[in-house]
Amino acid sequence: MIQVIAGKKGSGKTKRLIDLTNTTAKEAEHDVVFLDDDNRYMFDVDHKVRFINAEDYHIHNADMFIGFLCGMLSSNFDIGTVFVDAFLNLCHTELQDTEQVVRTLAELGEKHGVDFVLSLSADPEELPEHLKQYLI
DSSP states (O other), X not given: OEEEEEEOTTSSHHHHHHHHHHHHXXXXXXXXXXXXXXXXXXXXXXXXXXXXXXXXXXXXXXXXXXXXHHHHHHHOTTEEEEEESSHHHHHTOOGGGOHHHHHHHXXXXXXXXOEEEEEEESOGGGOOHHHHTTBO
């Protein structure tokens, strides 16, 4: 399953994502991962959550982002939810170029039983159709 939290800069997306992450961590029987593009929110996320600064892994495009996720999922079968803050920044892509990445995430989620929750800086009204269906 994929869920998307969208909003303009300063609209509270990250706070909402962190709150959802911490709620999930308290209730989850699986591992929870939080991916971000820096360490700014490391101490806001519950200590049970695996916080990863993806910039430490030199991800430069959407293919590298998917490869990183595949490596993470293949090394830990207990991951059940992956929260991704600043999705567009981590993929180094534009909103209109996300369709293949989102399709791949949906396939990975279904095959491996993983939920992905993405935050992205964009007006929810201006999202492409392939993302609107996932808005929460």
